Amino acid sequence: MWKKRLAVLAVAAGAAVALSIPALSTAAKGKPAATGAKGDGRETCYGCHEEVKALKEGSKHARLACDSCHDKLKEHLANYETKPGTNLDPAKCGSCHKNEYSSFFTVNYDAQPRKEKGIPTGRSPMQDKLLAGHGFTFEHNEPRGHAFMVVDQFIVDRFQGGRFQYKKGAWGMDATGKAWDILTDTGKKLPETAMAGNPTCIQCKTSDHILKWKFMGDKDPKATWDRSSDIVAVAKDTQNPVGCIHCHDPHGTQPRVVRDGLIQAIEKDPTANIFAKNGKTDLKVISFRDGFRKIGVMEKTDSRLMCAQCHVEYNCNAGSQWSDGQKVGYDDQRTNHFPLKNAKDLLAHYKKLDFYDFKHAITGARLVKLQHPEAETYAGSVHDRAGVGCADCHMPRMKGKDGKMFKSHGVIRPAHHVKEACLGCHPKSTVEQKSYQIEGTRNYIRGKMRKAEYWLGQLIDTYAAAKRMGIGEDVLAKAREKHEEAHVLWEYWTAENSDGFHNPELARDSLTSSIAASKAGVKLLNDAMEPKK
Numbered sequence: 001m002w003k004k005r006l007a008v009l010a011v012a013a014g015a016a017v018a019l020s021i022p023a024l025s026t027a028a029k030g031k032p033a034a035t036g037a038k039g040d041g042r043e044t045c046y047g048c049h050e051e052v053k054a055l056k057e058g059s060k061h062a063r064l065a066c067d068s069c070h071d072k073l074k075e076h077l078a079n080y081e082t083k084p085g086t087n088l089d090p091a092k093c094g095s096c097h098k099n100e101y102s103s104f105f106t107v108n109y110d111a112q113p114r115k116e117k118g119i120p121t122g123r124s125p126m127q128d129k130l131l132a133g134h135g136f137t138f139e140h141n142e143p144r145g146h147a148f149m150v151v152d153q154f155i156v157d158r159f160q161g162g163r164f165q166y167k168k169g170a171w172g173m174d175a176t177g178k179a180w181d182i183l184t185d186t187g188k189k190l191p192e193t194a195m196a197g198n199p200t201c202i203q204c205k206t207s208d209h210i211l212k213w214k215f216m217g218d219k220d221p222k223a224t225w226d227r228s229s230d231i232v233a234v235a236k237d238t239q240n241p242v243g244c245i246h247c248h249d250p251h252g253t254q255p256r257v258v259r260d261g262l263i264q265a266i267e268k269d270p271t272a273n274i275f276a277k278n279g280k281t282d283l284k285v286i287s288f289r290d291g292f293r294k295i296g297v298m299e300k301t302d303s304r305l306m307c308a309q310c311h312v313e314y315n316c317n318a319g320s321q322w323s324d325g326q327k328v329g330y331d332d333q334r335t336n337h338f339p340l341k342n343a344k345d346l347l348a349h350y351k352k353l354d355f356y357d358f359k360h361a362i363t364g365a366r367l368v369k370l371q372h373p374e375a376e377t378y379a380g381s382v383h384d385r386a387g388v389g390c391a392d393c394h395m396p397r398m399k400g401k402d403g404k405m406f407k408s409h410g411v412i413r414p415a416h417h418v419k420e421a422c423l424g425c426h427p428k429s430t431v432e433q434k435s436y437q438i439e440g441t442r443n444y445i446r447g448k449m450r451k452a453e454y455w456l457g458q459l460i461d462t463y464a465a466a467k468r469m470g471i472g473e474d475v476l477a478k479a480r481e482k483h484e485e486a487h488v489l490w491e492y493w494t495a496e497n498s499d500g501f502h503n504p505e506l507a508r509d510s511l512t513s514s515i516a517a518s519k520a521g522v523k524l525l526n527d528a529m530e531p532k533k
Helices: 002-021 044-048 052-054 073-078 091-094 098-104 146-157 231-236 261-267 303-306 347-353 374-380 392-393 416-424 431-468 474-496 503-529
Strands: 164-166 181-185 283-286 293-297 396-400 405-407
Touching: 044 052, 044 431, 052 283, 091 098, 098 405, 146 164, 146 181, 261 347, 261 374, 303 374, 303 392, 416 431, 416 503, 431 474, 431 503, 474 503
Parallel strands: none
Antiparallel strands: 164 181, 283 293, 396 405
């Protein structure tokens, strides 16, 4: 039966491929298309996987046989329900792309480990008070490089009680490679930790589960993991940080995205999302295994889209509904959701979605816990309007040890590498000038962040005083609404990692709006507490 099916599909493959995503070949114009070696067995695979043929043939990877990355192919052909093995280790790509691979795992010592945001010198000194009731108050660190994405997620004190620790203690902090070569599971819950963590969050930290996770993380007998899976089990099955295949199609090298929440958000609004140009988004969505998986392939590289798979505000947590307070569990797709909205529009979006994360421990305000919204912050900024992408500043071209030029995959911090990041577009400036301008912009926004924090703290304190005085629920409810508004407009910028530099105009607008909302709440409460004459 299976052999008959193969024969039928093989006959139809040519016609099917002619109709499927013809514009995706990356073969250079004017040059003959690359083809694979005759007799390597690929035509048998193409009999069922015509979408792979459309991606592969004529591309830079066309000459690679299927068994370059897949094993157990004979077993798969004998019984299609026996899945072939797929090598997802980034080292596989690194065997050819040595400079890119090496730069990815080169430690950037400018990015310090375990740099807590909620301390006097951190990005959010009043975090414990303003996020009271949330697990992020136990440990909320600034990010390091991509090579540490998995390790840093697992060792943080808010993740599963702090049970995962470095095998070598502090001497393991700069180790890169497989997560479970670096970490150990103590099995013990440490004091002053939280039991947070969920499978959805892990999907942008690693590419290891790309074949084990159904689109949007829904339950399916064919999926190993879903949104409700045991997080410790998912963690134990995670070895590698986000890999090459998150942004580059392994069959044909086309630029792509694989993060399901991003693909869903763009499919819902292909003409007016933050990446659309002239009413169109350069993203061709391809479905595999009857919708079990989807990828989005681009005709032109757009690092804004590729980076937005992770550097974006998204919800991955369980929470509650604004409308009635009912719990929202991991069975609900709202626990894998990309709004693609900036600070000014997020609160309205989540109210329409009917979702919030947690209630503040003192005021009871319904708060949204924000993630890392770099992509939507950058959208519409002066650099975005000029056509600058994320990679232009964070992934400059470099010369490798072999003398060849390549695009660095170490993802630099432009403030520490001004020459590489800025002077290519600003050749008349000096490093000192650009550094001065960058820090001036960030200093200004940091000042607004501190003032927004102060006034949120004042609102919380004034609320507590009003409640002790027995002020009526009608006034307290209005004050909570001001808290909910001010919180989103402030916390967005502690989660966003540029201190406002990605879009200083938006940062000033939203932070001053946060200050105004907090002041309005304080006045409302103080007026209610004024002795009546």
